[in-house]
Amino acid sequence: MFTNMIIGRYMPGNSWIHRLDARTKLILSVAFIFVVFFANNVAGYVVAIAFTLLSILLTGLGVGVFIRGVRPLMFLMFITTLLQLFFVQTGDVLWHWAFLTITTDGVTNSIAVFVRFMLIIMFSTILTLTTQPLAVADAMESLLQPLKKVGFPVAELALMLSIALRFVPTLMDEAESIMNAQRARGVEFNEGNIISRIKAFVPLLIPLFINAIKRAIELGDAMEARGYRGGDNRTKYRVLTWQKQDTIAVIGFIVFTVLLIATKWL
Amino acid sequence: MTPIIELSHVTYSYPNSDTPALKDLSLTINQGEWVAIIGHNGSGKSTLAKLLNYLLAPTAGDITIAGTPVTEENMWAIRDMVGMVFQNPDNQFVGATVADDVAFGLENRGIAREEMITRVQAALTEVQMAAFADREPARLSGGQKQRVAIASVLAIQPKILILDEATAMLDPKGRREMIALVHELKTRMGDELTVLSITHDIEEAASADRVVVINDGDLIETGAPAQVFANADKLREFGLAVPFAEQLKEKLRERGIDVPASYLTTEGMVDWLWQSISTK
Ligand SMILES: Nc1ncnc2c1ncn2[C@@H]1O[C@H](COP(=O)(O)OP(=O)(O)OP(=O)(O)O)[C@@H](O)[C@H]1O
Numbered sequence: 314m315f316t317n318m319i320i321g322r323y324m325p326g327n328s329w330i331h332r333l334d335a336r337t338k339l340i341l342s343v344a345f346i347f348v349v350f351f352a353n354n355v356a357g358y359v360v361a362i363a364f365t366l367l368s369i370l371l372t373g374l375g376v377g378v379f380i381r382g383v384r385p386l387m388f389l390m391f392i393t394t395l396l397q398l399f400f401v402q403t404g405d406v407l408w409h410w411a412f413l414t415i416t417t418d419g420v421t422n423s424i425a426v427f428v429r430f431m432l433i434i435m436f437s438t439i440l441t442l443t444t445q446p447l448a449v450a451d452a453m454e455s456l457l458q459p460l461k462k463v464g465f466p467v468a469e470l471a472l473m474l475s476i477a478l479r480f481v482p483t484l485m486d487e488a489e490s491i492m493n494a495q496r497a498r499g500v501e502f503n504e505g506n507i508i509s510r511i512k513a514f515v516p517l518l519i520p521l522f523i524n525a526i527k528r529a530i531e532l533g534d535a536m537e538a539r540g541y542r543g544g545d546n547r548t549k550y551r552v553l554t555w556q557k558q559d560t561i562a563v564i565g566f567i568v569f570t571v572l573l574i575a576t577k578w579l
Numbered sequence: 580m581t582p583i584i585e586l587s588h589v590t591y592s593y594p595n596s597d598t599p600a601l602k603d604l605s606l607t608i609n610q611g612e613w614v615a616i617i618g619h620n621g622s623g624k625s626t627l628a629k630l631l632n633y634l635l636a637p638t639a640g641d642i643t644i645a646g647t648p649v650t651e652e653n654m655w656a657i658r659d660m661v662g663m664v665f666q667n668p669d670n671q672f673v674g675a676t677v678a679d680d681v682a683f684g685l686e687n688r689g690i691a692r693e694e695m696i697t698r699v700q701a702a703l704t705e706v707q708m709a710a711f712a713d714r715e716p717a718r719l720s721g722g723q724k725q726r727v728a729i730a731s732v733l734a735i736q737p738k739i740l741i742l743d744e745a746t747a748m749l750d751p752k753g754r755r756e757m758i759a760l761v762h763e764l765k766t767r768m769g770d771e772l773t774v775l776s777i778t779h780d781i782e783e784a785a786s787a788d789r790v791v792v793i794n795d796g797d798l799i800e801t802g803a804p805a806q807v808f809a810n811a812d813k814l815r816e817f818g819l820a821v822p823f824a825e826q827l828k829e830k831l832r833e834r835g836i837d838v839p840a841s842y843l844t845t846e847g848m849v850d851w852l853w854q855s856i857s858t859k
């Protein structure tokens with residue numbers, strides 16, 4: 314039950330996008346969130362959709378995976394779209410009832426918001442589906458380097474993040490076996506109303522929490538025994554390498570941005 | 580014989596407890612020795628192990644490793660000499676992949692990347708895990724994780740390998756493979772490697788050069804396995820298991836059969852049985 318809870322989990326592959334440097338993908342995904350706002354007419358959205366589709370095709374994972382990635386967020390998208398629909402009051406009135414009004418601007422705005430939302434999620438999903446979480450952590454560490462100067466513990470934070478990621482499957486396995494043990498004692502996890510469901514999770518969370526602390530203490534000992542002492546004197550085994558394809562990806566993204574801006578005058 | 584681990588009158592009490600976990604313990608281990616430490620649960624074995632690389636500091640007494648006093652100033656030098664493998668395979672796997680985990684100790688010591696790559700590769704080859712370099716721990720068996728833990732220690736090139744019940748959570752096959760691996764390493768490295776193995780597995784302890792028995796913080800006995808295991812009653816008194824061959828000897832003795840008084844391994848016992856049958 315835990316495996317299908319993760320949105321956009323890493324899917325191994327060897328596509329062009331998979332092989333891009335994690336920093337490239339991270340920067341471009343963030344940049345996309347802003348760039349997509351340049352689209353403000355049909356031509357703009359066509360360009361943005363085309364670019365996103367092209368990127369998705371380059372991952373070699375198939376569009377279905379991405380649609381499934383969006384599904385858990387459908388509810389949120391739906392609410393946002395509805396709010397747009399009813400709150401925008403400019404333009405011609407199309408429909409009116411009591412305090413609810415739908416206008417032409419409301420309709421266009423809500424379509425725009427929906428498409429934008431969809432594109433941003435899909436584009437971010439490209440990052441999470443094609444990049445190992447650890448590589449994302451490495452990329453963050455690398456990109457946050459300048460913050461070291463102001464005393465921000467970048468290396469420690471990155472190690473914390475990588476250890477957390479490393480322990481996700483371990484803790485999930487443990488949760489699974491605790492649940493089985495509690496089921497054997499008669500605890501029902503998926504029955505009854507919301508209150509009793511939440512209550513059923515207490516006998517899961519407490520042992521999980523206690524064990525996690527025990528693990529943390531042992532891990533601390535093991536790390537110290539292996540010479541860990543924090544600080545800046547550590548070297549790194551894992552390095553990120555910028556390749557020609559990363560430069561190509563960045564150039565491609567710039568071309569897309571320019572095109573998108575250009576659609577304004579269409 | 581040069582002593583490599585020396586403990587003199589070491590006492591350790593945990594901050595939140597009033598009875599010491601180790602009491603006035605003195606022990607010398609020579610370079611190249613393989614020493615097994617046995618004792619029932621809570622007798623202070625892990626505490627002893629943690630004192631040896633300054634994970635804990637003794638309340639009283641002195642410890643030296645290869646002539647270097649185990650003190651706060653020397654702790655990093657000590658940890659370069661003493662490698663430890665703990666019981667739980669998951670709780671000592673720091674890296675996201677096998678190679679990353681082996682590299683962790685090297686990263687901590689600021690070793691250059693090129694050197695790291697060769698050392699990681701060499702250490703993994705040594706434990707027959709080179710093919711798994713890119714695997715995440717979630718896709719390894721307990722025994723494989725423990726071998727990676729050994730590789731992580733080997734990469735540091737320590738003088739002493741401490742195994743704190745490193746085989747306890749493995750299935751019998753994993754346990755046998757792990758013990759065989761340590762034997763292999765020991766044969767190849769000879770006196771360059773001293774092994775201190777804390778264990779509940781009596782057959783494992785029987786294959787050591789020397790056995791140390793600890794009971795409630797006291798060192799009870801130290802001697803060759805043959806000597807320590809020959810006394811079944813004493814072992815039981817300290818809550819320890821009796822090796823299979825000794826149990827068999829006791830049973831035979833009860834039936835009035837003359838058995839050798841000296842300790843025999845299981846194989847030794849088999850040989851003796853064959854001989855006594857064929858000479859009848
Ligand atoms: N962190 C701690 N705080 C207080 N007391 C502790 C702590 N760790 C261990 N002890 C106590 O110290 C004693 C020795 O513990 P230790 O872990 O060294 O035993 P052990 O011989 O390794 O046992 P086991 O075979 O179960 O691993 C025990 O009585 C234990 O309860």
Ligand SMILES: [Mg+2]
Binds near residue numbers: 625
């Ligand atoms: Mg112990």
